[in-house]
Amino acid sequence: MLSLSRIAIAPSGFKESLSAQAAAEAIAAGVRRVLPDAEVDLIPLVDGGEGTARALATAGGGRLVALSATGPLGEVIGTHFALLDSGRTAVVEMAAVAGLSLVPARLRDPGATTTYGVGELIRAALDTGARRIVVGCGDSGTSDGGAGALQALGARLLDPDGFELPQGGGELVRLHRIDPTGLDPRLAGTEILVACNPYNVLCGERGVARVFGPQKGATPAQVERLSEGLERWAYVLTRDLRVRGTDLRSAAGTGASGGLGAGLAALGARLRPRFEVLLDHLDLDARLARADLVLTAEGALDEQTQRGKVPGEVARRAKLYDRPVLALAGTLGKGAHDVPGVDACHGILPAPMALAEALLRAAELLTDATERALRMIVLGARLPTQAEVSGTQRPSTVR
Known part of the structure; x- marks a missing residue:
C-alpha cells in the first residue's frame, strides 16, 4: 500500500x-x-550560492547583518552576511556581493569583475568577533581567483614595475609578486571553511575559466587570458604565501566561485564539500527519513x-x-x-x-x-x- x-x-x-x-x-x-x-x-536547500546566508540564519536562529561593500563591478552595493551560534560563526555568501545576478547581462566580463567585496565581508565578520567563518561559494560573476578578496584583506598584488594590479582576473597575467605583510592578522586565529563544489578546480582543461568563463560572458580569447592568469596566480600564491601540501592548480574546490577557493586556501582556509558544511544546519537526513515521498528540483x-x-x-x-x-x-x-x-x-x-x-x-x-x-x-x-x-x-x- x-x-x-x-x-x-x-x-x-x-x-x-x-x-x-x-x-x-x-x-x-x-x-x-x-x-x-x-x-x-x-x-x-542552499548550495553556497544565492540565499545561503539568509537560509542558514533562519534555520539556525541566527541573524543577518546588513552593510555596504564593493560589488563585482567595483560599485558600492547593499549586501549582508549572517551570524550564527550567538555570533561565534559568520556565514559569508559570496553571491551576495560578487554574484552573477549583480552583473547586468550587457556588462558581463569575468576579466573585469572582482571578489573585493568578499574580502570586505570577511573583514566585517572579523569585526563582530566571529572566529569561525563559513564562505559559501556559488552563483559567482567573477573569475579573479579570489585576488580581489585578498586585496581587501590587505595583500598587495604587484606587477613587474612594483605597481598594484587593477582589479579583475584579466590582470593576473601581469602578476609579478604578492606582498602579504599587510594581511589582516586576525586571519591567523580564525577558522575559515569554504563550502564549495569539490569538482571545480582552478586550472587545466577542466579549469574554472574554461568551464564557467563562457557562462559569465567571456569570449574565447578572454577564456585563454583568464586561464593563463589563473595559472600565474596559482604559481605566485604558492611561492609568496608559502603554501604547503595543497596544489592550488588542481586540488578539489580550488576553482570554486571563479577561483575564490584557491585564493582563500592560500590563506589557510579549508575547502570542504559544500553539503558537508551547509546541510548539517538543516537536519536533512532525519527529515528525509520521515517522508513517504521526496520532491526535489533545480x-x-x-x-x-x-x-x-x-x-x-x-x-x-x-x-x-x-x-x-x-x-x-x-x-x-x-x-x-x-x-x-x-x-x-x-x-x-x-x-x-x-x-x-x-x-x-x-x-x-x-x-x-x-x-x-x-x-x-x-x-x-x-x-x-x-x-x-x-x-x-x-x-x-x-x-
Whole structure:
C-alpha cells in the first residue's frame, strides 16, 4: 500500500527566477492541490550560492547583518552576511556581493569583475568577533581567483614595475609578486571553511575559466587570458604565501566561485564539500527519513546534477532510507534520467516558450508541473499490477 501522507520538499533555487524558498513554496502549492491533507515539510536547500546566508540564519536562529561593500563591478552595493551560534560563526555568501545576478547581462566580463567585496565581508565578520567563518561559494560573476578578496584583506598584488594590479582576473597575467605583510592578522586565529563544489578546480582543461568563463560572458580569447592568469596566480600564491601540501592548480574546490577557493586556501582556509558544511544546519537526513515521498528540483537536470548539485545530493541521501524521489526541473538535459537515486524526473514547461517568459512564470509553472506529476503518481498507485489483474493479489490503494 502506497502512503503519501508525508511529503518532503527539498529543492534548490532556480537561477535568476526563484529562490530555494520560493521554489519550495511553489511545489507545496502543487502538492496541496492533489493531496490537501498531506503533511508537507519544506526544506529549501542552499548550495553556497544565492540565499545561503539568509537560509542558514533562519534555520539556525541566527541573524543577518546588513552593510555596504564593493560589488563585482567595483560599485558600492547593499549586501549582508549572517551570524550564527550567538555570533561565534559568520556565514559569508559570496553571491551576495560578487554574484552573477549583480552583473547586468550587457556588462558581463569575468576579466573585469572582482571578489573585493568578499574580502570586505570577511573583514566585517572579523569585526563582530566571529572566529569561525563559513564562505559559501556559488552563483559567482567573477573569475579573479579570489585576488580581489585578498586585496581587501590587505595583500598587495604587484606587477613587474612594483605597481598594484587593477582589479579583475584579466590582470593576473601581469602578476609579478604578492606582498602579504599587510594581511589582516586576525586571519591567523580564525577558522575559515569554504563550502564549495569539490569538482571545480582552478586550472587545466577542466579549469574554472574554461568551464564557467563562457557562462559569465567571456569570449574565447578572454577564456585563454583568464586561464593563463589563473595559472600565474596559482604559481605566485604558492611561492609568496608559502603554501604547503595543497596544489592550488588542481586540488578539489580550488576553482570554486571563479577561483575564490584557491585564493582563500592560500590563506589557510579549508575547502570542504559544500553539503558537508551547509546541510548539517538543516537536519536533512532525519527529515528525509520521515517522508513517504521526496520532491526535489533545480533549474536544469542533466549529467552535472550528480556532480555536487542539490537534487543529486538529496537523492543520494534519500536512498539511504529507501525513499522514492521525484525531481522537477526547468529543463531536462543529457543524463537527466540517469541521476543516481532519482526515480523519476519531470520538466515544468507544458509547451515551448521564450526563456524570458519561463523565468517570469517559474513559480506558476513549477506549481502546475508538481500537480501534474503527483496526479500521475496517484493514478499509478491505483492501477492494478499484473498479479492483481490475474487475481493473485488484492488491488493496492493510496492512503
